[in-house]
Amino acid sequence: MKTGERARLEAYFARTAWEFAPSLVPSSLLVTRLAPERLPFVRVVGTVSRLRGVLPEPASGSGAASGAGDREAKREAERLFAVDELSRERFADPGTVLTYLETRAAGEPVVLLDAGGCFAPSLDVLCERFSGTVLGVVEDSDSGHRRYAAREKLPCPVVSVARSPLREPEEFLLGQSVVSAAEALLRGWRETPGARPALVLGFGRLGGSVASALRARGARVTVYDTDPERRAQALAQEYAVVADRAAALETAALVVCASGVLALRGEDFRVLPDGAFVTSVTGPAEAPDLSGLPDDYSRYTATRHVTRYEADDHYFYLHDAGAAVGVTRGAGVDPYPVLAQAETLAALRTLADGRPTRALHEVPPADRRKIAALWLHYYSER
Structure with a gap:
């Protein structure tokens, strides 16, 4: 990260922390990807809360350069905070998660800053048996949002920033980026996305952006989504829509997983046509599962x-x-994710000071407007 970019990012977070600092400072656990551009966010979480543990998500892409950067980011975070292994298998056991929470924050009021619903399977046990108090959960991802929303009752408040309007710029660019990455690779084989029948699995904001970018490149785009409302939206936008995913895979030469859930398993790959190209735009936990291949x-x-x-x-x-696939940044740092990161700070304050009901909440619109205004001040307006 260049010196000027770092200075602007740190100034933005310093102002955001001042605006959304809770009056009653809680402890926190943070699930996040430890990449160089995420370190200022990790540090500001440690400013507005007592950050007791950082749980790094797996990297979202590959490549030696990005891998080296992530390793260095982890080492830097370890100099400031406890960094612990995130294992979804381990976090599926409530007793293990309770022991971990007691090790890190026994007797303290805690906010769980989640991504992917890691704490969802153990939340009842944590709220009932933890020696401190679970003030609530802030959920960052769409898959995690669905896990908490599917609960009939929640034992504590959950504030989701996954479907915030402030995520739209980042998700739009991410959808465009995955198609650009696929296009660059296919051009190396003297092909383009337009030459392949394309199947987009999932038609949320990410999937919609992917479908739009593919159509702009001349691809014949088919959309599949388990939600009939989203299939209706895709049809209204003049995409081909299917309700039978298996049949659609048989003719899809380019498949983009954008559903936010596990979209493909090993047995699904067998039905793809020869030479099919598969890529993903969602998180590591929802990446295709090849164990059944x-x-x-x-x-x-x-x-x-x-x-x-x-x-x-x-x-x-x-x-x-x-x-x-990550957003293509070139030489700079993508500024759009910091909108949602600031919203996470606002959600933390809501849980620490507001004590909302045991239900699924979103950040108040007034806080989102304040975050957008701050972001524009630092990143756009002159």
């Missing part, structure tokens, strides 16, 4: 970011092992 498939490196899976009678390509 038949044993007769071998894997080869096709290019730096593409793996070829081949059996005697079938082959397909997987981009970055199914990990999500």
Whole structure:
């Protein structure tokens, strides 16, 4: 990160922390990706709360450079905070999670800053048996939002920033970026997305952006979503829409996973046409699961970011092992994610000071407007 970018980001977060600092400072646990551009956010969480533990999400992409940057970010975070392993298998056991919480914040009021619903399976036990107080959860991802929303009753308040309007700029650019990445790779094979029938799995904001970018490049786009309302929206926008995902996979030469949930399993890949190219725009937990892929498939490196899976009678390509493609930043830092990061701070204050009811909430619109105004002051307006 360049010196000027870092200074602007730190000034933005310093002002945001001043605006949304809770009067009763809680402890916190933070689930986040530890990348260089995320470190200022991690530090500001430690400013407005007693940050007792950082749980790094798996990296969203591949490549030696980004991997080295993430490792250095982790080392820097470890100099300031406790950094612990995030294992979704381990966090599925409520007793283990309770022990972890007691180790880090026994007897303290705690806000859980979640991503992907990591704390959802153990939340009842944490609220009932923790020696301190679970003030609530802030959820950052759409998949986690769905996990908490599916609960009939919540044992504590949950404030979701996953579907905030402040996420729209980032999600729009992310959808465009995944198509640009696929286009660059396909051009290396003297192809373009427009030459392949495309299937977009999921038609939320990310999926809609992907579909739009593919259509702009001349692709024949088909949309699948489990939600009939979203299928109706796609149809209204003149995309081909299918209700039978398996049948759609049989003719899809380019598949983009944008559903926010596990979209493809090993057995699904078998029905893809030869040479199909699969990529993803959602998080690591929702990346395609290859564990069910038949044993007769071998894997080869096709290019730096593409793996070829081949059996005697079938082959397909997987981009970055199914990990999500990030926003193409060039030499700079993408400024849009800091909108949602600031909203996380506002949500933390809501839980610490406002003590909302045991239900699913969003950040008040007045706080979102304040965040947008601050962001414009630092990143746009002159």
